[in-house]
Amino acid sequence: MPALSRPHPPAGPGPAPPVPAAARAIVALLALRWLAGIAEGFGLPGLSEVAAVALLAGLALMFLAGMRIAAEGALMMAGLAAWVFSGLLTLAAVPAPRWGDPLALLALLALYALFANAVLLHLQTPQARPLVGRFLAGFIVVGAALSLAQVATGAGFVEPGREGLMRAMGSDVHPVSFALQVLAAAVALEVIRARAGTPLTIRHAGLLALAAVALYLTYARTAWAMAGIIAFWLVLTQTRGVARGLWLLALAGGAALAASQSSRLADLASLPLFWQNFSPTEAVFDYRYIDNSLSWRIVNWAIGLQQALERPLLGFGPGLSAAVSRFGLEMHNILLEAFLEGGVFGLGAALMVLAGLARLHWRLPRATPGERRARALANGFGLGLLLAVLFSTSFVDQLMSFLLYMLLLAMAGERPPPPEPGRTPLFA
Numbered sequence: 001m002p003a004l005s006r007p008h009p010p011a012g013p014g015p016a017p018p019v020p021a022a023a024r025a026i027v028a029l030l031a032l033r034w035l036a037g038i039a040e041g042f043g044l045p046g047l048s049e050v051a052a053v054a055l056l057a058g059l060a061l062m063f064l065a066g067m068r069i070a071a072e073g074a075l076m077m078a079g080l081a082a083w084v085f086s087g088l089l090t091l092a093a094v095p096a097p098r099w100g101d102p103l104a105l106l107a108l109l110a111l112y113a114l115f116a117n118a119v120l121l122h123l124q125t126p127q128a129r130p131l132v133g134r135f136l137a138g139f140i141v142v143g144a145a146l147s148l149a150q151v152a153t154g155a156g157f158v159e160p161g162r163e164g165l166m167r168a169m170g171s172d173v174h175p176v177s178f179a180l181q182v183l184a185a186a187v188a189l190e191v192i193r194a195r196a197g198t199p200l201t202i203r204h205a206g207l208l209a210l211a212a213v214a215l216y217l218t219y220a221r222t223a224w225a226m227a228g229i230i231a232f233w234l235v236l237t238q239t240r241g242v243a244r245g246l247w248l249l250a251l252a253g254g255a256a257l258a259a260s261q262s263s264r265l266a267d268l269a270s271l272p273l274f275w276q277n278f279s280p281t282e283a284v285f286d287y288r289y290i291d292n293s294l295s296w297r298i299v300n301w302a303i304g305l306q307q308a309l310e311r312p313l314l315g316f317g318p319g320l321s322a323a324v325s326r327f328g329l330e331m332h333n334i335l336l337e338a339f340l341e342g343g344v345f346g347l348g349a350a351l352m353v354l355a356g357l358a359r360l361h362w363r364l365p366r367a368t369p370g371e372r373r374a375r376a377l378a379n380g381f382g383l384g385l386l387l388a389v390l391f392s393t394s395f396v397d398q399l400m401s402f403l404l405y406m407l408l409l410a411m412a413g414e415r416p417p418p419p420e421p422g423r424t425p426l427f428a
Helices: 021-041 047-066 071-093 100-122 126-153 175-196 202-218 221-238 241-261 263-276 293-308 334-362 369-391 399-412
Strands: none
Touching (some): 021 100, 071 100, 071 334, 175 202, 175 369, 175 399, 221 241, 293 334, 369 399
16 A cells, blocks of 8 residues: 655655765775775785775674664675685585685685675665766776887787787776776666766767776777677667668677777687587696687686586685686686586576576566666676676686675666655654
8 A cells, every 4th residue: 555654745846865974985985995996906915905904894784783684685784794604615525735815715604794784775766867877987998008108118918928919908907808808897887877867968978988998998899799799688678570680780790890900809600610629528738729718718617617527515615716727817707717616416406596687687677768778788798797797707716896886786777765754754
């Protein structure tokens, strides 16, 4: 039944409602972690870890002060808690060869749960839009400036064996991580614009252009593919009839042109030869057929799965996939990594987290055109990210990437502000 409320005079023109203190604290802690990562890149080691601990402590205090759990994120947070429990169970049964990586991963999982809960509780209101928008704009501008400077001065990322390719890493330590972050920031800005219903301005278009430049300079194929998936999803859900067909043809033509012209994609031409000489059941392979990152991942998955099946119940220990891998590499697949590190319990927890994230996407509002566009943007990013964590990066230890993703979901899931004093519902 409708809520009964006490009389309240109509609101007239006046100052905008203040941004809640909790929202300001969350964004301040997030900015602290971001700036610490930049400072570390300029030769101040250890700052990002200190900032991450400060973020974890601040979020824990915020949770203890309110003792509230966001209902829409409960399944995902339960999955993260189960992931932590499975890690502790494995550590109790199988002593870790080193404790730093396991403890760091368990702390990250706890941080993810606390941050998700905080943003879903405190940032899903219109009052938080300008605050979050300023942070995202600053992230893109600074990241693009750093990317341009890194490429111009030769201070970017150079991959062994590819000394001729200078890749920007922006405000992170790896091009792929930064590419995911700048893509999330750009999509989140578009989500905010869609929810606010504002037209495209020169300032906003400039920010998107800077994000595109930074994304290109990373030469991160994973993020490029995600951007294409987001565009495809937008066309599929936001256009109809002839317009949809024309847009899909344009996207397909653009992708084909990029694939034929970009040297960053040329090495994938050897995949057919690789497949002819690869067996997923053999632990022996010929290095001559592996000349790109995708071939390396396929071989790593096959051998990683064989290793995981050696300890299927409890795994080798949280955060230790790279330590036990025969290549010294992470699995670049979130499910395989969870299985290798935590056995069936870790795999079940990871599946629960993915189900919780899918639930968050499904519950995004869609009543108005702005809400539907924001939902399409968020779901396109989520679909691209799902494919990325299955085929490119496990995403578990990508702190800033995950935090920006949760910020994006919070902006897309914006709800009306809580009732004002004087209009407290008596019955719901």
